[in-house]
Amino acid sequence: MDKLGNSSTRVLLTGSNGFLGQKCTDFILEKTHYTLCCTSQSPNRNPNNTGYRFVQLDLLDQEGLVELMEEFQPTHILHTAAMTAVEACEQDPALCQKLNVDVVKLLLEAAEKNNIHLTFLSTDFVFDGKNGPYKEIDETNPCNAYGASKVAAEQIILASSAKAAILRTILVYGVIADKKRSNLVLWAKSKLGANEAIKVVNDQWRMPTWVDDLADACILCIEKSATGIYHISSEKMYSVLEAVQEIADYWGYDQSLISPISAGEIGQSENRPQKTGFILDKAKKELGYQPTSFRDSLPSIDQQIKFYMK
C-alpha cells in the first residue's frame, strides 16, 4: 500500500469485455493486493462489475489512452485487447495493423518511460503449422494477417527496453459469466446437447487452452514481472475432431452426431496452421504454470455452467 492507501499492484487491463479479459477481471478481483482499471471499446459487459473502475475507450484514440495511463498510473498493463477474428483481419489489414501492432507501440512507449510491466497476448498462429508442437525459440512463419500482426507486435516488444512478457496461447475455451461469448467447447456442447449434427475438422491439430489456466498464467506473469516469450496451452495434442469427441464422451452425447470435415471444406486449408501445439517446459519452470488437461477441465466447466445458469 502507498500513503494514499492504494494497492501497490495497479493493473490496467485492456480488452476487459473479451473472453480472456472477463476471466482475468474475475480472478484479479479475488486478490486483495490489486487495484484494477478495466477498459474496452463497448460498455462493460462483465456481469461482475464492481470493485474496479471501468473506462470505455477506443484504443485507437491515442490521446484518450495516454490520458488514461497518466491518470491511472499502472504498474502493470495486461493487454488482451486485439482484433481477433482471423477473417476480419484478412479483410481489413490496415485496421488489423492499427489495433494489433500500433496500439502495442504506444503501450510500450509508456511502459518504457514509466517503468510499467506489459503482458501481451499472442497466438499459435505465429507459426505455419508444419512442425508443431513448438518451443518459444522456434521460427515464426504466419499464414494469415492476424498471425502476421502478432509477429510484428512481438518483434517490437522484443526490441524494446520495456519489461514485457509475451504469452502465446491456442484455441481458448471455457466459461465466463457473459453468456453471449461462445467457443469450441460451448459450441459443441450446445449443439450436441440439442441433438443437432455438427461437422468438425479432422485435419487441424491443437492443444486447446482452458481460459482459467490462461488467466492464471497472466497473473503469474504480473506477479513475477516476467519477461520474454512463454507458451501457454494444454499438453496433449488433439485433432479438433478428437477434442469434440472427448466433449461428447464426457457429457454422454451421441457420437454419431459428429461427422468429420476437412479444413479445406470450411475454407481453412491455406489461412490456418495445420498442426500447432506448444512445448510448455519454459512456462512451467519459470512461471510455475500448471496446465489442466482438456479432459480434466470438463467437470469444472460443467460446474461453472451450472453456477452461471442459477
Ligand SMILES: NC(=O)C1=CN([C@@H]2O[C@H](COP(=O)(O)OP(=O)(O)OC[C@H]3O[C@@H](n4cnc5c(N)ncnc54)[C@H](OP(=O)(O)O)[C@@H]3O)[C@@H](O)[C@H]2O)C=CC1
Ligand atoms: N480466443 C482465442 O482462442 C485466442 C486468443 N488469443 C489472443 O488472446 C487475446 C484475448 O483473446 P479473446 O479474449 O478471445 O479476445 P476477444 O475477441 O474475446 O476480446 C477482444 C477484446 O478487445 C477489445 N477491443 C477490440 N477492438 C478494440 C478497440 N478498438 N478499442 C478497445 N478495445 C477493443 C474488445 O472490446 P469490446 O468487446 O468492448 O468491443 C474485446 O474486449 C487476444 O489478444 C487474442 O489475440 C490468442 C490465441 C487464441
Ligand SMILES: Cc1cn([C@H]2C[C@H](O)[C@@H](COP(=O)(O)OP(=O)(O)O[C@H]3O[C@@H](C)C(=O)[C@@H](O)[C@H]3O)O2)c(=O)[nH]c1=O
Ligand atoms: C466453424 C467451424 C469451426 N470448426 C473448427 C475449426 C477450428 O479449429 C475451431 C475454431 O474455429 P474458428 O474459425 O472459430 O477459430 P480460429 O480462427 O481457427 O481460432 C483461432 O482464434 C484465434 C483468435 C487464435 O489466436 C487461434 O489460437 C485460434 O484458436 O473450430 C469446426 O470444426 N467446424 C465448424 O463448423
